[in-house]
Amino acid sequence: MRPARTQPRGVLRRNLDTANLRYGRYLPAPEHAHYIEHYWFVGWDLRGQAPQLQETMPHPNVHVVVDPAGSGAFGVHSGRFVCELAGVGRVFGIKFRPGGFRPFLGRPVSTIANRSVRIGDVFGADGDAYEREVLACDDVERCVALATRLVDAHRPAPDPGVARIAAIVDEIAANRELTTAERLAAHCGVGLRALQRRFGDYVGASPKWVINRYRLHEAIERLAAGAAVDWTQLALDLGYFDQAHFNRDFKKLVGRSPGEFARAEGA
Known part of the structure; x- marks a missing residue:
């Protein structure tokens, strides 16, 4: 599992208390780099503390996100992303390269702009199983392995x-x-x-x-x-x-x- 070395861009709240936050970005296997930019993980434990507001600028990327609050394949979002972190939580995502999700979706990516679809709607039963396994997983390396397996099983013909x-x-x-x-x-x-x-x-x-x-x-x-x-x-x-x-x-x-x-x- 190789961490991504580039700095994240578009972060709008720069002065958060990061003592109880975990964040990581991990590069895909070389054979998947054609489609995927990186995998990412955010975890937090803010019990007994005030919630923290996270805001980021949109990128021209599709994200497949597993989140107890609502999983899905999220199309390009035109507005800024706002999320309140409270209590204990963790989210794992796959950030596809611009254009990289098109062969998996099988239709124009504009059809999911500013909205999301179920992971299972894109990856079938494998997507549903993937979501369940990642929700039950608290090990980032294992989550990356599960994501790699999902993408590998559904890797489309070259486009x-x-x-x-x-x-x-x-x-x-x-x-x-x-x-x-x-x-x-x-x-x-x-x-x-x-x-x-x-x-x-x-x-x-x-x-x-x-x-x-x-x-x-x-x-x-x-x-x-x-x-x-x-x-x-x-x-x-x-x-x-x-x-x-x-x-x-x-x-x-x-x-x-x-x-x-x-x-x-x-x-």
Whole structure:
């Protein structure tokens, strides 16, 4: 079991008391890396303590989650994810690469956007058994082994579309110059309509949405670093016409203005 070394992005509550929280991310087997980004685990014991609010920004990924409060395969969610941690609990998830869930689902990923389906609806009886076993398991390594077995048993035929869409999404994340869907389509050498259809089919969100989310992820990381910010320049760097537009988008998604977030969460 190999821990993922990259730092998680999109965390909106940076100042949580982590003394009684456990969190880990683990890489998949090499033969599954085409589809899966990583496995993840969160556990907490907050008995006798105040609940903690966890908030994260959405990513263009599908998660298959086993949670006593409600398991399922969760499509791309357009809003921020908010969860109150209280008492004792643990959650285990499989984070699929952008596009990686399409061959398992067998239909456009846009059909589960902003909602979830039962794990058994995707993986049949094996999915139901997997959910029961993970709910009864308190060993992370065993949970990873169970997830690996499930994915291996249902590994689909090779789909070159998965690699193509994942490469495009990786390019969006890495290339700050890609600030519009039109610019992305030209960069990829495809028509805008074709790109939009491909994203709806494999990612479950539009290219415009994915670009906007990655640019806001970048803004959050800059603000959380605690450095002095030129707000107008930051907005322009992220592809906004002006600071007001950036402020509106940021507050709508994060729930706080950029300045409020920087003051509360900055290093």
